[in-house]
Amino acid sequence: MIEIVSGAQVLFLTAVLLTACAAKLVVREEPAPAGDEWLLKLRRNRRLAVAVALAEGGLGLALLVSAHPAVRIAVAAWFAAATWVVGELLNRRPDAGCGCFGGLSTARVGRRGLLRAAGCTVAAIASLHASGDGLAIAAGAPAMTGLLVATELALLVMLSPELGALLDRYRAIVPCEARPSPLAETYQTLHASSDWREHRSALRSTEPVDVWREGCWRLLAYPARIGDEELEIVFAVSTEQRHRAVRVALVESETEDSGPTPFRPVLA
């Protein structure tokens, strides 16, 4: 019985690791959560995200083709580290999402996420007793193993908000111009952008003087000074559901004698 349970964990963990790898590579996190926490700084690094995904994929494949204890120990250590990371996020920045399955893991980190990671760690420890690699286990597995793996995967799905996020991606998407976009989302996208970091030091205030919407874009105008020159820095943040872009322009401050409103000329 112990052998069946251990073998099932190998297959279960393989499925989890390969799925997490694919999700991280295919569903890119965006926008990268803003914040100075080192965990978030690491998550803003796309190369690191790809490296993490490849490591997970490598561990998943290794579980399939190797029964070496080092692989099982590495997997257990990986999930233990993941559990600690999720715990840190839960305490410090639950709003940032865990990123466990890339851009699908944007939901607020909760105890269910921590329980999920801890459960995977327990499964990884249980897999240490399994004999044979994943392919061999799958080839000779009794029905009980399949039932156990299916049950564990079902439990995992129940603890995961990512399935809802995945379904949302395939439901009708509201066009960006008609999509309600909360200000918090705009600020999160803006503050995480390279344009913001590049121009932040020039701003005279981090409070915009005007915030307004133009279809697919929300515009924010900030007073700024570069050298002795008074300017306005205008950021445009897209209101797309995903892959929100940021644009920036430096505009000369308006003078009082700019004249009356130039109504757009009549069409001919």
Added chain:
Amino acid sequence: MPMSRRSGPSRGGAAGPPPARLIRSRRRHRQAVLGPFRAPGPALPPLRSCTGIILGADRHRLVLQSGTDEIRLELTPDTRVWYGGRTGLEALRPGREAIVRPRDDGPGVDRIWVDITRVTGTILSRGQDAIEVDAGPHRAHTQVLLPRQALERVLVRHPQLEPGHLIDVIGTRSPDGTLAARPGTAQPWHPAATVQAAGPLHGTATWSDLGHRRGAAYPAVDPEGDSGGCPDARAGCVALPYLSLGHDLIVRNSCTERAAAVPVVQCGCVAARFCDRCVECGTSPRGRLVELSPADYADLGGDLDTGCFNVTLEVSR
């Protein structure tokens, strides 16, 4: 023919019209960061209507006080006058307000609407021959007087004049309120809570007084930030792009093929709730896309007493 008054000077936002400086500033900023406005397709230019207080009139001439200007307009035998219905030159009495549309094929005046006004909103209460209407957060509550003849006409289009139902009537100003003349919509009434889907950017344009300034009320002004929208507005009849006060709408009258750029000066949260159609030239898709000021509406060839025209709206995305 000179233009009538532009938007007022007060502060922008949900409580008032956007100041000219704000409109100008947003245009500059938008162009800097997003590029120039997309060029609209070919269209006929708008007419140049004007608005003013009547100083005097005879068979050949109408004199208006428009702001600080005194305007003299040439009347012709073909000039048509509306005052609660089609009437003669005797309606052009000093002190009344007139909206004048020029002919499109030569000098002279085509149409004159005297003291015309419109009430659009939700019925609050009904008395024996008057109803109280909530015209939305940007417009005051209004009393609509319903003389017997007008009541019969209004009931054809608004069979349930009961509290909670939408109403849209065109009439004339009076000291006691709006004297209803006819229904403003040619479609059956819809309850205020009904929201139906409709195709985007093709629909109905209506008009509203807009506090005696030019511009447009747009149903989907963004409620966030300084955009000027109503935070508690219900979802509209049509899924329109979210815009802000000061944004230029390219409004094209599908019946006359006249088009003009009209700035958004008010949130059109009441218009958003109407899921009616206009049948001026063919049947429009459901939903009011824009409420124009009377002068802008007339500029595009619309007849104020008719109440709507089929419209195509172009906005930047």
